[in-house]
């Protein structure tokens with residue numbers, strides 16, 4: 321299994337350690353894992369130039385930082401996005417990376433490989449907000465075309481992994497084990513469900529009448545999607 325992980329932080333706290341538990345359960349000798357840590361691998365802030373949408377992703381001023389991560393995500397069977405909960409949202413550095421993926425949303429130029437991948441989104445919070453983070457991360461994956469995403473949101477009651485109580489760590493390990501088994505069974509065997517198909521159809525209709533972005537429209541024509549071909 322090929323796995324790509326976008327860590328929403330550099331430090332190895334509760335979120336990293338929870339993700340690490342998943343990686344230990346999911347991987348074997350044949351697994352390939354590519355990990356990116358934000359902000360080390362975060363591009364500069366999106367400057368709103370619209371180049372990615374209208375002229376192509378290679379004309380983004382941050383393309384050299386963005387595209388290596390994008391390539392790894394395209395190759396992966398499982399995409400993991402994770403972030404600690406910061407004021408009821410994901411970390412700013414991960415959000416900055418995700419902003420650069422706008423051109424890959426179904427409303428623009430989704431990559432056909434996304435429609436057969438599994439997503440896993442992970443967040444921890446001291447008290448409340450981890451669910452909100454996983455919901456936002458899942459939403460991004462949905463609009464990239466990823467048909468199935470599992471969420472793991474955990475209230476850890478601590479500001480560091482060391483301070484997380486032993487019972488809580490045991491509970492996390494048991495939940496992670498169960499979810500990882502489920503993901504292992506399903507990976508490489510996912511197909512878009514009704515929600516993804518419906519959204520794709522709406523986007524197809526929008527592209528048919530698209531007279532505002534030639535780059536997007538040409539992409540859809542070249543893929544044959546406007547004429548009824550599907551990316552899955």
Ligand SMILES: Cc1cc2nc3c(=O)[nH]c(=O)nc-3n(C[C@H](O)[C@H](O)[C@H](O)COP(=O)(O)O)c2cc1C
Pocket residue numbers: 329332333334335336404405406407408409444445446447448449476478479480481
């Ligand atoms: C800037 C900042 C904002 C935070 N906001 C929240 C919050 O909204 N809700 C919450 O329960 N915990 C919040 N926390 C606590 C962390 O989400 C929590 O400790 C989390 O488990 C940290 O994960 P980490 O160890 O991977 O950094 C915040 C922490 C920081 C540093």
